[in-house]
Amino acid sequence: MRKRRIEFRLLLLLVAFVFIIGCGTGGSGTTTNFKQGISELQFKMLPNAPPDKIYQGSGFKIIVEASNLAAYDLKGVEIGIVGLNEKYFALTNREQIFPLMAGKSLLTPIGDVQFLEFSGSSNMLFENANEYTGNYFLKAKYHSTMEFGDTVCIHPSLYDVADAGCTVENRKSYGGQGAPLAVTDIEEIMYPSGAGGEVEFRITLANRGSGMVKSVVLGKAKLGSEELECEFKGKDVSVAEGTVYTQKSVVLKEDNQGALLICKMFLKDQSSYTTTLGIDFGYDYEWKQQYSLRLVR
Amino acid sequence: MGAGDSVKSGVQAVRSGVAAATSAVFTYMAIVVLLGGVGIFLWRYLAGPSNLINYVSIIICFAALYAFSEKTQQQKVAVFLPAVIFLVWYFVFQGAVNITVIASLGGLFLVVSGIYGYFTKGGNVTPELYGLLPVLVLFLDIGLIALLNKEFNVTSGPLYGMLIRDIPWWALFGLLMLPVAVSENKAVSNFIAFLKIIGFLYPFAMIVIAIMTTAPGVGEGPSSFKAPDVGEFTKAQQEELKKVSGESAVTSLGWCIGNGDYLKLQDCVKERQETTQIEAVCEKQRMIKKGSPAFDKCFKEEKEKKSLVAVSGVADPTISKPTTVHFLRKETFPQVSFRTEGQPLKTMYPVVFEMENPRKQQIKAHFSCGFVGRDTKDNITGEIVGKADMDLQGEVISRGITCKPEQSASAQMKGFYDVKYSVKLEGLVSKSRLERAIIPATTDYDLKSGYVKEAQQLLSSKSGASMAAPDLSRLNFMIGNPPNDPVLDPTLDLQLFSSFENMGDGEIITVHNYNIDIVSAGLSVTDGSQDCVDGQKILHADEGKERGVKALSSCTVKLAELYTKIKEPVVMEIGAELKYDYLLSQKYGFEVKVS
Numbered sequence A: 001m002r003k004r005r006i007e008f009r010l011l012l013l014l015v016a017f018v019f020i021i022g023c024g025t026g027g028s029g030t031t032t033n034f035k036q037g038i039s040e041l042q043f044k045m046l047p048n049a050p051p052d053k054i055y056q057g058s059g060f061k062i063i064v065e066a067s068n069l070a071a072y073d074l075k076g077v078e079i080g081i082v083g084l085n086e087k088y089f090a091l092t093n094r095e096q097i098f099p100l101m102a103g104k105s106l107l108t109p110i111g112d113v114q115f116l117e118f119s120g121s122s123n124m125l126f127e128n129a130n131e132y133t134g135n136y137f138l139k140a141k142y143h144s145t146m147e148f149g150d151t152v153c154i155h156p157s158l159y160d161v162a163d164a165g166c167t168v169e170n171r172k173s174y175g176g177q178g179a180p181l182a183v184t185d186i187e188e189i190m191y192p193s194g195a196g197g198e199v200e201f202r203i204t205l206a207n208r209g210s211g212m213v214k215s216v217v218l219g220k221a222k223l224g225s226e227e228l229e230c231e232f233k234g235k236d237v238s239v240a241e242g243t244v245y246t247q248k249s250v251v252l253k254e255d256n257q258g259a260l261l262i263c264k265m266f267l268k269d270q271s272s273y274t275t276t277l278g279i280d281f282g283y284d285y286e287w288k289q290q291y292s293l294r295l296v297r
Numbered sequence B: 001m002g003a004g005d006s007v008k009s010g011v012q013a014v015r016s017g018v019a020a021a022t023s024a025v026f027t028y029m030a031i032v033v034l035l036g037g038v039g040i041f042l043w044r045y046l047a048g049p050s051n052l053i054n055y056v057s058i059i060i061c062f063a064a065l066y067a068f069s070e071k072t073q074q075q076k077v078a079v080f081l082p083a084v085i086f087l088v089w090y091f092v093f094q095g096a097v098n099i100t101v102i103a104s105l106g107g108l109f110l111v112v113s114g115i116y117g118y119f120t121k122g123g124n125v126t127p128e129l130y131g132l133l134p135v136l137v138l139f140l141d142i143g144l145i146a147l148l149n150k151e152f153n154v155t156s157g158p159l160y161g162m163l164i165r166d167i168p169w170w171a172l173f174g175l176l177m178l179p180v181a182v183s184e185n186k187a188v189s190n191f192i193a194f195l196k197i198i199g200f201l202y203p204f205a206m207i208v209i210a211i212m213t214t215a216p217g218v219g220e221g222p223s224s225f226k227a228p229d230v231g232e233f234t235k236a237q238q239e240e241l242k243k244v245s246g247e248s249a250v251t252s253l254g255w256c257i258g259n260g261d262y263l264k265l266q267d268c269v270k271e272r273q274e275t276t277q278i279e280a281v282c283e284k285q286r287m288i289k290k291g292s293p294a295f296d297k298c299f300k301e302e303k304e305k306k307s308l309v310a311v312s313g314v315a316d317p318t319i320s321k322p323t324t325v326h327f328l329r330k331e332t333f334p335q336v337s338f339r340t341e342g343q344p345l346k347t348m349y350p351v352v353f354e355m356e357n358p359r360k361q362q363i364k365a366h367f368s369c370g371f372v373g374r375d376t377k378d379n380i381t382g383e384i385v386g387k388a389d390m391d392l393q394g395e396v397i398s399r400g401i402t403c404k405p406e407q408s409a410s411a412q413m414k415g416f417y418d419v420k421y422s423v424k425l426e427g428l429v430s431k432s433r434l435e436r437a438i439i440p441a442t443t444d445y446d447l448k449s450g451y452v453k454e455a456q457q458l459l460s461s462k463s464g465a466s467m468a469a470p471d472l473s474r475l476n477f478m479i480g481n482p483p484n485d486p487v488l489d490p491t492l493d494l495q496l497f498s499s500f501e502n503m504g505d506g507e508i509i510t511v512h513n514y515n516i517d518i519v520s521a522g523l524s525v526t527d528g529s530q531d532c533v534d535g536q537k538i539l540h541a542d543e544g545k546e547r548g549v550k551a552l553s554s555c556t557v558k559l560a561e562l563y564t565k566i567k568e569p570v571v572m573e574i575g576a577e578l579k580y581d582y583l584l585s586q587k588y589g590f591e592v593k594v595s
Helices: A002-025 B003-047 B051-071 B076-092 B099-119 B125-142 B144-152 B160-165 B169-177 B186-212 B230-244 B249-258 B265-285 B293-307 B445-458 B561-565
Strands: A041-045 A059-068 A074-082 A089-091 A095-101 A113-122 A131-154 A171-173 A181-192 A197-207 A212-223 A229-233 A249-251 A258-267 A273-296 B324-328 B336-339 B349-356 B363-373 B379-384 B389-392 B396-405 B415-438 B473-480 B494-502 B507-516 B523-527 B534-537 B548-559 B570-594
Touching: A041 A131, A041 A273, A059 A074, A095 A113, A131 A181, A131 A197, A131 A212, A131 B445, A181 A273, A197 A212, A197 A273, A212 A229, A212 A258, B003 B051, B003 B169, B051 B076, B051 B125, B051 B169, B076 B099, B076 B125, B125 B169, B169 B186, B249 B265, B265 B293, B324 B415, B324 B570, B349 B363, B349 B415, B349 B570, B363 B396, B379 B415, B389 B396, B396 B415, B415 B445, B415 B473, B473 B507, B473 B548, B473 B570, B494 B507, B494 B570
Parallel strands: B336 B570
Antiparallel strands: A041 A059, A059 A113, A074 A095, A074 A131, A089 A113, A131 A273, A171 A181, A181 A197, A197 A258, A212 A249, A212 A273, A229 A258, B324 B349, B349 B396, B363 B379, B363 B389, B363 B415, B379 B396, B415 B570, B473 B494, B494 B548, B507 B534, B507 B570, B523 B548
16 A cells, blocks of 8 residues: 555656656747848759859759748749850750748748759850850749837836836837848837827838848738838838839839838827837848859860 | 460361351251251152152261261261161162171171271260161151051051151251251241250150050061062052041141131041041042042942941950961071073972961862062062962861972072962851840839849950951951940840951952841841841952951841840840951062072
């Protein structure tokens, strides 16, 4: 009887141990935040594909490893070889399309990786030329999203010394949200008024990636559970060709890869509080890198 | 005052009298050189270069030597010595690089110079060097620059004409030789001083600018062991003046002022120069009499040709091996031959024909030869020993070519001769290529700028000109809007310009066909004749002889409809070829001695 009691106590201890261990060590994976820093779709040419020299009348392969290092899924990914002179290099396929490339997440912590193969053959050189160098671009186009979230202090009665709540940070800077498009800077401006007040967020968006953001579309913008009224501002803001005019989207020019979003909300309450500011964006992105093939005799 | 003093003062008086007389002679000599120079300049300007003018120039050279020795206060004997010996070698011994002649004259010079140097304690070196300056001026006056350009292509550009035509060398030399105080009248002296400054700066500025426009390629001159004679200088000057043609800017300015075009002088001079240049081409090159209907037709044709843009091309940097053709004289070539009086010359003259044919073209070659007496200028027919017609193939071709003079005529041969070898190469083909990038059609300025930038990065050649193998000739062409823009917009009409270029030392004798394969590249002619991309070219006299670019044709072309649908820049290459015959000649000198 005593022996059984000891066995029962040991079992309880074991169960408790399992629970203790389970509770204590289970958080390491879940606390990894992929949505920080600057990450994007990255490309790597495989060694010898293409080779340094391609001989006349021979076949060759261009093999590209594409890794989505961003924290978001990429949609409609088009990757292609552009600008290769067909007289010297004939490719059987010039473009490959992936409907979806998953971003980094708990399930795919390294992001989606794809290997792209472009097969081709070389032709003859001009007369008795020693070589020909053909330049080309490896180009990628895709659509993706980016989410921003932070805790902000709302304090409509700035001059109320009796309210010792949170302190408004007028300006905050950010290092990225796990995508090439990033919210880099937020200014918070409070306008006190009789009944409550008004809060304005001036959100600076910038492309920190190696490619080019073609356009940005605002998704949802919420302060706590309430929606903010937002619109893009700035002299370079223009609406995408063929779209209905809306201040919720912006086309970015090559020489100015940034945008300013102004979000406002009327406040009903006068007391200070902290709440979450959450905004998500969709964007079209283009990336290109120049390479060359060398045809020799 | 004693007798001794009287003698001293007498000697001083004689000395000052002699000095005054010498100074007067010197002034007169300088004036002779100045006026003679002006006279020669005008004479040559009006009547064209001739041997007679050049002989007068030699006489002026002696006056210049005298004036120069006085001006520089150098020993006359030392100043005259090298100049006289050089002139004797050049005119009496016809510039022969012959060991006997060189040793005799060189020995004479060394002996006289040595004796003189002994008595003057080495004071002869400077004046001897001074003496060579008037000789240099003499050669400049009789056409040294023209000859250098003809033989070596060392000068080019628009100011080249001024160098050989617009500088009165002797007049400038005489002007600079005038004493500081040429007259008691201060105004005259000041005017002369002013002229001297202008005279000093004028050729200096011309030469500096001419050097700045010098062509980089210095060709291989014909091998010869005899310096060119006065006739060759005259001929070179005549030929080069033909090329330069037109009237000088100064004459045009005078014409415009005479016609009262004071307000638009610059435009008037430019127009007048263009007109006279075209007239000169018809009159001097095409030998058509001014005022005739044929002349009017020629004027119209040449004006049209001039309006065509003579596009230039570049050598393909990826092709390292050029096509080269030349004759080579080996040690078996007899530089001196002996003939028995009354007997024909039995010597044969062998050379080696060498051709590097890196593009392995199959060529027909026809060889010929002939003899020209250097002094007598008589032509003696030559005969190729063995086969004169050959099929050439392979990458490196080497053939022995032997020439012998016609038997009966060779019985009269005596003295210095040139044997001229010629080869007519038939069926040569030179290929060119032009790289262009086409951008997608768009009206969005920013988008278009991005495409243009991308297209420029894709091009392997940034020059915008066609590239060709370094052959004897090449076809140059450009397509674009403007033609040298390598980025093509499919919504625009494109201009096509072409030209052919003689790259070798010989003559393009026939252009059988030129073809720019625009069809394969998806282009078509929209305005103008199909001749602009495919046709034959009938060459005018001398047109194929000159090195450089000659305009061929022009038209408007358009890209095929499919290019308006492209979404990304596309790189393409347009090919072209020129089929032609080429003539190359080379002469070598030799001497026939009769015993």
